[in-house]
Amino acid sequence: MPATSQRRFAAILVELRRHNVDFIVVGGVAAGLEGAPVNTLDLDVVHSREPDNLARLLTALESLEATYRTHPGQRLKPDASHLASPGHQLLMTRFGPLDVLGTIGRSRDYKALLTHTVELELADDLRVRVLNLETLIAVKEEVGGEKDVAMLPVLRRTLEEKRRR
Amino acid sequence: MVVTATRKEADLDDDDQLRCAEPVYSEDGVDLTLIRWMLSLTPAERLDVLEGFAESMAEIRARNVTA
Numbered sequence: 001m002p003a004t005s006q007r008r009f010a011a012i013l014v015e016l017r018r019h020n021v022d023f024i025v026v027g028g029v030a031a032g033l034e035g036a037p038v039n040t041l042d043l044d045v046v047h048s049r050e051p052d053n054l055a056r057l058l059t060a061l062e063s064l065e066a067t068y069r070t071h072p073g074q075r076l077k078p079d080a081s082h083l084a085s086p087g088h089q090l091l092m093t094r095f096g097p098l099d100v101l102g103t104i105g106r107s108r109d110y111k112a113l114l115t116h117t118v119e120l121e122l123a124d125d126l127r128v129r130v131l132n133l134e135t136l137i138a139v140k141e142e143v144g145g146e147k148d149v150a151m152l153p154v155l156r157r158t159l160e161e162k163r164r165r
Numbered sequence: 166m167v168v169t170a171t172r173k174e175a176d177l178d179d180d181d182q183l184r185c186a187e188p189v190y191s192e193d194g195v196d197l198t199l200i201r202w203m204l205s206l207t208p209a210e211r212l213d214v215l216e217g218f219a220e221s222m223a224e225i226r227a228r229n230v231t232a
Binding site: 007008009028032033035036037039040041053096120121122123139153154157158161162165 | 191192193194195196197199200201202203204206208211212213214215216218219220222224
């Protein structure tokens with residue numbers, strides 16, 4: 001059972017950074033960190049699929065006790081081949097849900113997204129790469145699902161307000 | 166004697182202040198005041214807001230788990 005009454009997203013991010021994992025925060029947490037008033041229950045990250053990083057990520061996920069939440073009773077763990085794929089690994093960690101994504105939108109991977117990120121300081125010794133609002137919007141437009149389209153107005157208005165400042 | 170209730174000049178100023186110079190909602194219904202509030206926070210403070218929601222939802226769900 002994931003821990004409550006603690007900073008779950010921060011705890012996951014700290015663990016990933018502690019293991020020197022290369023990743024980019026995307027999704028709802030990225031939108032919120034970029035200033036959009038959104039709510040989300042899971043942390044989404046796109047990871048580098050370089051072999052060394054996959055090894056570091058596997059170690060971090062082991063530390064996070066990450067298992068597939070698509071198979072809740074079976075405690076199935078991701079392996080290197082899963083993380084090397086462009087697909088989405090929907091995991092549950094001891095701190096809560098974590099989605100580890102090989103690609104997002106139109107097959108945008110870590111390398112393609114890196115130039116569209118900002119580095120944000122979230123705490124002492126915790127700086128993370130976050131996908132910028134412009135690209136979050138572009139990805140949502142590419143995906144085009146109902147859930148993504150529903151979020152577009154608030155993301156677009158947030159971008160407008162940011163640009164006015 | 167007819168007493169006409171008039172608003173004091175100070176009240177009119179208060180009412181005028183309540184009317185925002187900037188729009189409150191966008192044309193597509195987005196609450197712009199929430200955006201401005203989030204943008205006034207540091208990234209660390211924004212993470213606290215997100216964490217607070219997630220934590221609250223987790224606690225409420227845990228309280229309402231049915232056997």
